[in-house]
Amino acid sequence: MGSSSSSQLADTATSAGFEYIFPAIRGVQAGREFYVSMCPLRLIPKIFLFDEDELAPEVRAQRVLNKGRLPALTRYIVDNPDDYVFSALTASVDGDLNFEGVADSGVGMRVGQLRIPMAARFLINDGQHRRAAIEQALKENPDLGEETIAVVFFHDAGLARCQQMFADLNRHAVRPPxxxxxxxxHRDDLAIVARLLAMKCPVFKGHVEMEASTLAQRSRKLFTLSSVYFATQSLLQGLEVKKDAAQQLAAEYWEAVDEVIPEWGMVRNRKLSAPEVRKDYIHSHGIALHALGRIGNTLLRQSNSPKTWQTKLKLLSSVDWARTNPDWEGRAMVGGRVSKSHQNLTLTVNYLRQHLKLGLSPEEQRVEDAYQRGDA
Structure with missing residues (x-):
């Protein structure tokens, strides 16, 4: 093809006769050709298929669609039309792939147009949840249809190959901490509050691990950013406060907690090391912070003024946070190790409520009764 042919390439996929025509770049992996193109969102639900749920796993080429993930993905697109981002879909094509380069040599051999018969079957190897979310988003905002998403096309070499592609594409996928x-x-107001607490609140400043969600044994940090986030989320749950006020309220609460947990201050004053405190006490662990957030939420709801809840919170000074305290076994700890399970979190909250003389919710009471019976 010459330069006149290149001018005929469309910016997005079009159909001509009984073919789809995609602008594409040709590549080679493991000796097999593949093609990278841009596909309009409006075409995604029409041409890309995924296996029926009722098929047995051994004759499917990917996992069953988890419909519970779709609302959040759909809302992400619809609510952020100016700055959403989706990674490429990967699809196998059960049909002929005819690539025409814009030149017969050089770089032009790799850039051109990909012709695929409309009768071909497009099977998504990776990205079926993105595809389903795009379909739902288009129903709410059809204007998204002219936007594009990258698609990587492979030739369908049979079920076994498609299953292997799915396994390989997901083999090394690791969710970030x-x-x-x-x-x-930068969209989540609570994430912004948590970051500001970690960077500015005297309790946390300089003592929060900002990347990892677990602390190395010798880490000099006391807390993780994720534990500060979830604890503050519990603290502010259901409270109608704006972002700036939320940060101030959370900072006031955690500073009040700091006053009844002397070891935190001793780490800041270098009288104790962070590894020592994490090893000997549970109050800097995520489950304890989360429980303290839940307790704080109750105090803020029940109190008319900061002085009221701060006075009540001082009763926590009677809590023995040492790991050697046998009361923690079965509550915050299982077999001598800190547990993050929902049940253990509830039992830890219950223990703190008892020290503060706060009542239990029906669900908390049910978990407490099971624990007392030895069922937990």
Whole structure:
């Protein structure tokens, strides 16, 4: 093809006769050709398929669609039309792939147009949840249809190959630590509050691990950003406060907690090391912060003034946070190790409520009764 042919390439996929025509770049992996193109969102639901749910796993080429993930993905697109971002879809094409380069040699051999018969079957190897979310988003905002998403096309070499592609594409996928997700999230107001607490609140400043969600044994940090996030989320749950006020309220609460947990201040004053405190006490662990957030939420709801809840909070000074305290076994700890399970969190909250003489919710009472019976 010459230069006149290149001018005929469309910016997005079009159909001519009984073919789809995609502008594409040709590449080679493991000796097999593949093609990278841009596809309009409006075409995604029409041409890309995923296996039926009722098929047995051994004759499917990907996992069953988890419909519970779709609302959040759909809202992400619809609510952020100016700055959403989706990674490429990967699809196998059960049909002929005819690539025409814009030149017969050089770079032009790799750039051109990909012709695929409309009768071909497009099977998504990676990205079926993105595809389903795009379909739902288009129903709410059809204007998104002219936007594009990158698609990587492979030739369908049969079920076994498609299954292997799915396994390989997901083999090394690792979800980023929750802490770095909070660190980089500029849409979530609570993430912004958590970052500001970590950077400015005297309790946390300089003592929060901002990337990892677990602390190395010798880490000099006391807390993780993810634990500060979830604890503050529990603290502010259901309270109608604006972002700036939320940060101030959260800072006041955590500073009040700091006054009844002397070891935190001793780490800041270098009288104790962070590894020592984490090893000997549970109050800097995520489950304890989360429980303290839940307790704080109750105090803020029940108190008419800061003085009231701060006075009540001082009763926590009677809590023995040492790991050697046998009361923690079965509550915050299982077999001598700190547990983050929902049940253990509830039992830890219950223990703190008892010290503060606060009542239990019906669900908390049910968990407490099971624990007392030895069922937990």
């Amino acid at each position: 929750r802490s770095i997700g909070v660190l980089y999230d």
